[in-house]
Amino acid sequence: MAERIPILKMGEFLLVTIQVDLHDQMAMRLQDDLTTTIERTGAKGVLIDISALEMVDSFIGRMIANISSISSVLDARTVVVGMQPPVAITLVELGLSLSGVQTALNVERGMEKLRESIAGEALHAGREG
Amino acid sequence: MPVVKADALPVRTERDVVTARQAVRRMAQELGFSLVDQTKMVTAASELARNTFVHGKGGDMQWEILHDGERRGLRLTFIDEGPGIANIQLAMTDGWTSGGGLGMGLSGSKRLVNEFDLQSTLGSGTRVTITRWKGGV
Numbered sequence: 001m002a003e004r005i006p007i008l009k010m011g012e013f014l015l016v017t018i019q020v021d022l023h024d025q026m027a028m029r030l031q032d033d034l035t036t037t038i039e040r041t042g043a044k045g046v047l048i049d050i051s052a053l054e055m056v057d058s059f060i061g062r063m064i065a066n067i068s069s070i071s072s073v074l075d076a077r078t079v080v081v082g083m084q085p086p087v088a089i090t091l092v093e094l095g096l097s098l099s100g101v102q103t104a105l106n107v108e109r110g111m112e113k114l115r116e117s118i119a120g121e122a123l124h125a126g127r128e129g
Numbered sequence: 130m131p132v133v134k135a136d137a138l139p140v141r142t143e144r145d146v147v148t149a150r151q152a153v154r155r156m157a158q159e160l161g162f163s164l165v166d167q168t169k170m171v172t173a174a175s176e177l178a179r180n181t182f183v184h185g186k187g188g189d190m191q192w193e194i195l196h197d198g199e200r201r202g203l204r205l206t207f208i209d210e211g212p213g214i215a216n217i218q219l220a221m222t223d224g225w226t227s228g229g230g231l232g233m234g235l236s237g238s239k240r241l242v243n244e245f246d247l248q249s250t251l252g253s254g255t256r257v258t259i260t261r262w263k264g265g266v
Contacts, residue, residue, distance in 0.1 A: 021147050021150075021151065022147075023143040023144055023146065023147045024143050024146070024179070025143055054154065054168065054171070055150065055154075055168060055171050055172050055175060056172070057172050057175040057176050057179070058176060058233040058234055058237060059175075059179060084168075085165075086164045086165040086167070086168040087168060089165055089168070089169075090165070090168045090169050090172045090241065091172075093169065093237075093240050093241055094172060094176075094233055094237035094238070094240065094241060095223055095233045095236065095237045095240070096233060096237075
């Protein structure tokens with residue numbers, strides 16, 4: 001149970017690439033590790049690359065939704081990138097819509113999406129203040 | 130219905146859940162399932178194996194490769210001797226959960242397969258059988 005999913009810091013973003021078949025404890029641990037890392041680094045955005053995942057069931061889906069909600073409370077945006085089409089089809093049929101979770105087709109577009117949403121918020125905050 | 134090959138795998142730890150779904154992936158690939166059909170069967174197996182491990186306190190996954198004329202299929206049976214399900218109708222409802230999950234495991238996995246059968250007796254265990262045929266139906 002020692003395996004951990006590495007969390008890389010890239011500027012003000014965190015990048016997580018899931019490359020192994022996750023068992024439930026690993027998913028829970030990733031959720032905890034990410035929360036701690038966002039808090040410690042003050043990261044503004046989290047990119048989760050799931051392009052290597054061949055399956056997302058309700059447990060992993062819930063973990064993704066949780067990470068997105070928790071990071072949002074900690075003032076960081078989450079974008080999930082690279083979901084394989086069969087995984088997306090299965091997830092919807094299973095009944096998980098992952099509403100509230102931002103997605104992008106690949107890491108580059110996900111990064112753009114994060115930058116845009118952070119820039120948009122800064123602009124908005126600037127106008128108000 | 131002719132069963133070409135059959136065996137069982139233990140579902141007693143979280144790792145067993147991962148091993149079980151990897152085995153299901155291999156069998157679905159060998160049967161020539163499309164990528165979407167493989168993914169649906171693996172995801173259903175993952176949900177049910179987790180139920181066996183978490184709610185059923187551990188059990189087995191039996192698998193059978195089926196040949197029915199031209200049809201090729203994979204049947205999985207998840208068996209545990211856990212507490213059983215008090216209200217099957219309720220347990221099959223979207224969003225209903227006995228705790229912790231999203232309540233999509235049973236109802237969701239039923240949508241991912243062609244055939245679904247659930248038998249449960251309070252105090253003596255649960256048995257869920259799912260079948261998926263190559264090309265659906």
